Amino acid sequence: MTTGTEELSNVETAKKLGLLPEExxxxxxxxxxxxxxxELSIYSVMWSEHxxxxxxxxxxxxxxxxxxxMLAKAGEENAGLVAIGDGLACAxxxxxxxxxxxxxxxxxxxxxxxxxxxxxxxxxxxxxxxLNSLRFGNxxxxxxxxxxKGVVKGIGNYGNAFxxxxxxxxxxxxxxFNVNILVNAMSVGIVKEGETASAISYGVGNPxxxxxxxxxxxxxxxxxxxxxxxxxxxxEDLPSVQVGDPFMEKLLLExxxxxxxxxxxxxxxxxxxxxxxxxxxxxxAKGKHGMNIYLEKAPTRQANMKGWEIxxxxxxxxxxxxxxxxxxxxxxxxxxxxxLNCQQIGEVTEGxxxxxxxxxxxxxxxxxxxxxxxxxxxIYNREYSEPAYIAKNKAFKIDSVKQPSDLKAVxxxxxxxxxxxxxxxxxxxxxxxxxxxxxxxxxxxxxxxxDVRNTKKALALTVDCNSRYVYADAEAGCAIAVAEAARNxxxxxxxxxxxxxxxxxxxxxxxxxxxxxxxxxxxxSAACLRFETPVTGGxxxxxxxxxxxxxxxxxxxxxxxxxxxxxxxxxxRMSLNFKQEGDVIFMLGSSxxxxxxxxxxxxFHGVKNSPAPFMDLEEEYALQQVIKQxxxxxxxxxxxxxxxxxLFITLLESGMPNGLGFRIETDEEIRKDAFLFGESQSxxxxxxxxEKLDAFVEMMADTDVDFVNLGExxxxxxxxxxxxxxxxxEYKEAYDNAIGKLMEx
Amino acid sequence: MKFGVVVxxxxxxxxxxxxxxxxxxxxxxxxxxxxxxxxQGCDFVLLPGGFSYGDYxxxxxxxxxxxxxxxxxxxxxxxxxxxxxxxxxxxxxxxxLLPGALLHNSNHQFICKNVNIRCETDESIITSKFKxxxxxxVPIAHGEGNYYCDDATLRELKENNQILFRYCDExxxxxxxxxxxxxxxxxxxxxxxxxxxxxxxxxxxxxxEGILGNSDGKKIFESILNSLITx
Numbered sequence: 001m002t003t004g005t006e007e008l009s010n011v012e013t014a015k016k017l018g019l020l021p022e023e024x025x026x027x028x029x030x031x032x033x034x035x036x037x038x039e040l041s042i043y044s045v046m047w048s049e050h051x052x053x054x055x056x057x058x059x060x061x062x063x064x065x066x067x068x069x070m071l072a073k074a075g076e077e078n079a080g081l082v083a084i085g086d087g088l089a090c091a092x093x094x095x096x097x098x099x100x101x102x103x104x105x106x107x108x109x110x111x112x113x114x115x116x117x118x119x120x121x122x123x124x125x126x127x128x129x130x131l132n133s134l135r136f137g138n139x140x141x142x143x144x145x146x147x148x149k150g151v152v153k154g155i156g157n158y159g160n161a162f163x164x165x166x167x168x169x170x171x172x173x174x175x176x177f178n179v180n181i182l183v184n185a186m187s188v189g190i191v192k193e194g195e196t197a198s199a200i201s202y203g204v205g206n207p208x209x210x211x212x213x214x215x216x217x218x219x220x221x222x223x224x225x226x227x228x229x230x231x232x233x234x235x236e237d238l239p240s241v242q243v244g245d246p247f248m249e250k251l252l253l254e255x256x257x258x259x260x261x262x263x264x265x266x267x268x269x270x271x272x273x274x275x276x277x278x279x280x281x282x283x284x285a286k287g288k289h290g291m292n293i294y295l296e297k298a299p300t301r302q303a304n305m306k307g308w309e310i311x312x313x314x315x316x317x318x319x320x321x322x323x324x325x326x327x328x329x330x331x332x333x334x335x336x337x338x339x340l341n342c343q344q345i346g347e348v349t350e351g352x353x354x355x356x357x358x359x360x361x362x363x364x365x366x367x368x369x370x371x372x373x374x375x376x377x378x379i380y381n382r383e384y385s386e387p388a389y390i391a392k393n394k395a396f397k398i399d400s401v402k403q404p405s406d407l408k409a410v411x412x413x414x415x416x417x418x419x420x421x422x423x424x425x426x427x428x429x430x431x432x433x434x435x436x437x438x439x440x441x442x443x444x445x446x447x448x449x450x451d452v453r454n455t456k457k458a459l460a461l462t463v464d465c466n467s468r469y470v471y472a473d474a475e476a477g478c479a480i481a482v483a484e485a486a487r488n489x490x491x492x493x494x495x496x497x498x499x500x501x502x503x504x505x506x507x508x509x510x511x512x513x514x515x516x517x518x519x520x521x522x523x524x525s526a527a528c529l530r531f532e533t534p535v536t537g538g539x540x541x542x543x544x545x546x547x548x549x550x551x552x553x554x555x556x557x558x559x560x561x562x563x564x565x566x567x568x569x570x571x572x573r574m575s576l577n578f579k580q581e582g583d584v585i586f587m588l589g590s591s592x593x594x595x596x597x598x599x600x601x602x603x604f605h606g607v608k609n610s611p612a613p614f615m616d617l618e619e620e621y622a623l624q625q626v627i628k629q630x631x632x633x634x635x636x637x638x639x640x641x642x643x644x645x646x647l648f649i650t651l652l653e654s655g656m657p658n659g660l661g662f663r664i665e666t667d668e669e670i671r672k673d674a675f676l677f678g679e680s681q682s683x684x685x686x687x688x689x690x691e692k693l694d695a696f697v698e699m700m701a702d703t704d705v706d707f708v709n710l711g712e713x714x715x716x717x718x719x720x721x722x723x724x725x726x727x728x729x730e731y732k733e734a735y736d737n738a739i740g741k742l743m744e745x
Numbered sequence: 746m747k748f749g750v751v752v753x754x755x756x757x758x759x760x761x762x763x764x765x766x767x768x769x770x771x772x773x774x775x776x777x778x779x780x781x782x783x784x785q786g787c788d789f790v791l792l793p794g795g796f797s798y799g800d801y802x803x804x805x806x807x808x809x810x811x812x813x814x815x816x817x818x819x820x821x822x823x824x825x826x827x828x829x830x831x832x833x834x835x836x837x838x839x840x841x842l843l844p845g846a847l848l849h850n851s852n853h854q855f856i857c858k859n860v861n862i863r864c865e866t867d868e869s870i871i872t873s874k875f876k877x878x879x880x881x882x883v884p885i886a887h888g889e890g891n892y893y894c895d896d897a898t899l900r901e902l903k904e905n906n907q908i909l910f911r912y913c914d915e916x917x918x919x920x921x922x923x924x925x926x927x928x929x930x931x932x933x934x935x936x937x938x939x940x941x942x943x944x945x946x947x948x949x950x951x952x953x954e955g956i957l958g959n960s961d962g963k964k965i966f967e968s969i970l971n972s973l974i975t976x
Contacts, residue, residue: 156855160886161796163757247755247799338754431857431886433951434794436761441859441884442958451956570956 009040017044023378030370038308038356038364042371045274045312046281049542052377055508056540059521067534069497071193075373078119078199078269080536081191082498084566086455089193091125094133094186094463094502094562096541100241101183105150109183110158110244114316116187117162118270121253122319124197124260125189128435129450130159132169132185133463133502133560134426137178139418139742144173147181148426149743154244155185156429161246162253166430167438168448168461173418174468176556179546184502186463186562190452197260199279200267201322201348202287208346210276211335212252213317216301218242220312248317248340255338256319262334264327271318276311277371279320280346280354284368285375290353293346295363307358322348387512389609393472396610398593401601403673408725410677411648413604415731420599420645421738443575444657446491446641447563451570458573460494460565466644467556472597473612474519475526478559480612480681482527483620484643485563490624491639491684493573493631494565496531499524501538501561506545506554513545516557524559530617531624533563574631576640577657578687583637583713585662586696587647589623589683590706591670599645600677614680623682626705635688635696642683648676650685652731655713661728663719664711676720687713746973748774749787751817751833753808758794758831758950765950766791770966779811789826789969790817792833794886794948804847804889805835814840826973827942828871831887834934834944842942843935844902845894850887851927857886859959860925862933862947863913866906869936870972871943871965880917881961883947885925890946892928892935902935910934910945 014024017040027035027043035043049055065073071089072081079093097112113130120127132155137144159166164187201208218241259265267287269279276298280291295310305313323331328344335342349355354371356364370376404410414420433441437451439458447460464485470477486496501524506513528535545554567573578585595601596610630636642650651662666675674680688696700707711719718725748766752759759776766774775785779797784790797808808814814836821827821842829837837843850856859882864875875881894902902908910933914923924931926946934945949962 153854157888160855160857160888161755161757161799163795245799247796247801250757250796251754428858429855431855433857433884433886433948434757434761436764436951436954436957439956439958 009035009037013037014040017041018048019044023047026378030367030376038311039366041308041312042277042364042366045277046371047377049540050273051278052373053540054378055380055382055542056503056517057373057379058381059518062521063525063535064528065534067498067532070534070536073536075537078122080498080500081123081196082536082564083193084452085457087193088452089191090188090459090564091120091123091191092186092188092500092562092564093119093537094184094500094560095539096502096504097183097185098180098504098541098544101151102179102181104241105147106154107241107243109151109154111242111316112183112185113155113158114244114246114249115272116185117164117249118272120187120189121256122197122199122268122270123191124195124257125191126257127164127187127189128437129188129448129461130164130166130186131448131461131463131562132166133465134169134171135177135182135467135558136173137181138175139173141178145743151183152426152429158244158246160431162249163434165432165434165438167432167440167450168463170463171423171426172467174556176553180544180555182504182544182555182558184560186500188459188461188564197265197268199269199283200287201283201291202289203266203324203348204289204350206266206325206348207323207328207344208291208293208348209321209323209342210298210345211319211321211342212340213245213248213315214299214301214341215310215313215318216315217305217309217313218315220309220314242314242316244316251338251340252317252319255335255340259331259334262330264324264331266322266324268319268321271320273314275313276320281368281371283320283322284352284354285372288352290349290351290368291346292349293354293356295356295358297343297345299341299343307356307363311356382508382514383511384515384518385511386515392609393611396596398595401595401605401607403671410600410604411725412734414599414645414649414677415652415735416738417599417603418739418742420649422736423739424736425740425743439573444577445573445575446488446639447494447565449492449567449573456569458567458570460489460492460567462488463560463562464488465558465560467558468597468602469612470520470559471556472610474516474557475523476612476615478520478523479527479617480615481559481561482524482531483615483617483681484641485561486531486533487620487624487641487684489563489565490627491574491576491641492567494567496533496563496565499528499533499535499561499563501535501559503538503540504544504555504558504560505542507552508542510552510554513554520557520559527617530621572631574639576654577638578654578660578713579637579658581660581713581715583687583689584693585664585710585712586686586688586707587683587710588626588686588705588707591667591675592678592680593671593674594680595674595678598677598679600673616682620682623684623705626703627684630686630699633699635692635699636686637689638687640685642685644679646677646679652735654685654687655728656732656735659716659728659732661714661717662711663714666721746772746789747787748772748789748791749777749784750774750791750793751777751779751813753779753795753797753811755797755799756793756795758948761950762791762793765953765966769953769963770970777813779813782812782816784816784820790820792827792829792836794831794833797832797836804832805839808836809840818842821942824939824941826870829944830948830950831946834946835889837942837944843937843944844898845892847889848891848893849889850891855888856925857884859884860947861913861915861923862910863917863919865908865911868906869909869940869943871968872909873972874964874968878917880913881964882952882959883949883962884951885947887946890926890928892932894929899929905938907935907938908932909936909943
């Protein structure tokens, strides 16, 4: 076969497309000949990290995958699927869109939202909630503000028009993200058990349809782009960024769910990374069949597109649908109703060959299996070694830090720090209430709570990762991310069910980066086993770094944890805010002389090297069981976990919603700064009403979990050890407006 | 009473509105598809929020030309009751059924949050159960909610008592600080002179159930039933 293109295909072309010389040799072996340019492009995108997980799969396989609620395990479908009872299942997944967002923040973020939602509804689930996890660089820089405004507008405009509420998320700033920001989007959907669709293709002669948007030149080689370092010329890769159309996505959602209901669909997959080639190969490999695809039949946005461009385009809002032969008219009528393209572009064949032709000319002929993860895609064991900075972190001693004389200065520093201050400027740009199931709008909780209509249940959702902890100690830091997610769900009244992860790291060929990756996976495994929250899937994003004069600068390693929990009785959900003056405030868990990797140590004292905060999985697990029991027995008025900014910030956040203050005593045995601002884990602040006090103490005394009476809720003053630090109103004003002021400065 | 909720492609509050009318208010409700030329005998037409036809041009600018809107316009011209919320309000101004226009929010951002609104007249079927000056907390969620009209129109709105709601602070005072989007004189909702076509930017259907922790908006639906069923 000499066809496809006039361009020569050799090892040099392969390298330009991001393939290694040994991979080029492997392709030649598979095909028994030299691949043409189109075929080489196919392998380049399909064997890119983004599609093949070639540098991560060995370790991903070590993550716990089994749990009592699992319906679809990691890698089996487009998203994870867990049973939530009442004959319903929850499909959920998190995915990154880092590189596109770093060069074109608006479209990069928007299409990230679009892609993750398609992963959910392509399974037959209706998305009901979205979350996101964002990392930006120095918030004072003009570039960060440009990126942040673009990303937030992109997520907002896409998600708002699509009509699914954005109910939760996190935003974190650190200089390591100055060039390479992180944009992770999560979607959660609900489907009746047994009514899901699968990403599979089989049945010789069954027609293959492309539906949704027309195919354009946007996003060609996007997956390859995502699998290389960002560098100063990355903006020249702009055509690698796709353009989003949320209106089309909304139509595609309605039409897809309607068409799945007919039962005429064999399989369906959205076209995300690597476009037609990815969905045809993954569906075919899974169903152990081949396909003939006639590329000229695909509706295109412009004339004279080349075959390989149609094949590799990452134009958004498209799906590949394999339909049972004889039921074409039924399917076509539904897409017609929604005014969507619905064009047959091929059919299922016997064997495993994917044959792509353009006006009768054979452009590529490749075995589907050879392209995909678990099939012919390469798998690498990468070497790793402990980064030099880890020794420096371990050497940190708290005694080297002088206690501040002016506590109020620390309090205000933390209250207004962009990592801690209210993210209101961000989340008011997202429609958080459409769908009328967001139960946290008027009752804030540690996790977002969404109603599951016509059942007793609600879902608790959260995304968590403190990148600084993972940088400090990848294993402990990642275990903390899982523990915090589980704690948030428990504090909202839920039972942690399962995890989706988005693993954002630097270049895997850098042994120190790979060390971070390996240890994060180990920490995640241990924590997911302890909390019985299997990993249902997610995505890996390597190459998050940029080059400067010092060489490669990886981002803080960020294994974002998205967790879903079930609230068995929605009447017994828990909020985080103090309810009334005079209620008694307790802290469950132990105070420690620990300021490791706290915002206080890092940004107030400027100490960049210290270990991760204290974490013990057994202690954490025991604490969570007690919180569950307290909520079940109705003994507490509020529950809020101690996390970024320490106990002081936790108390402040519990006080602000109702404008209530607090009077507390510190512990003489513990350094005051560590007591108030330390971030050691496994602590939760609860408030208890006078009527429940005895029952609360009685129950706590029966457990092994430490608890301490901190003080009580006040009308508005903040009083610590009999000294007044101002009114809650003053802090609320500062907390609410800090990021807005920064963005408008 | 038979309610009809118009479903445009890109509507996304249609099901929320249907849920409230059917499950909370226990009324009969049907979907009115944008391509259809019938209102299925409905007594009351609701235009939901969302992004009809994508709203890439200008909110509501395309929807006014849809087949179903020709029926809605004819229905309203004959005195039929029509109520548009958010995008529905925008479509009603674009269609000329309500005066004025909804411009981009003054801060050029989409805004989703709870706001306070103050009832300005109890002489309308959607405010009949309110007292003048009564405050309600109802969420907004829009990018183009900045109500604008010319001086003559504003004078007419006031003379005819057509302003239904204004944005206010938590004490019920209409202040510049409590205006979320730059709307002229804090206007959040109006009706036409004949008092059969109503539009508001805030979403009462998002504040109509105890489970959401806010049922202030339910009073609007109760007003409708109160006016029409007892009338």
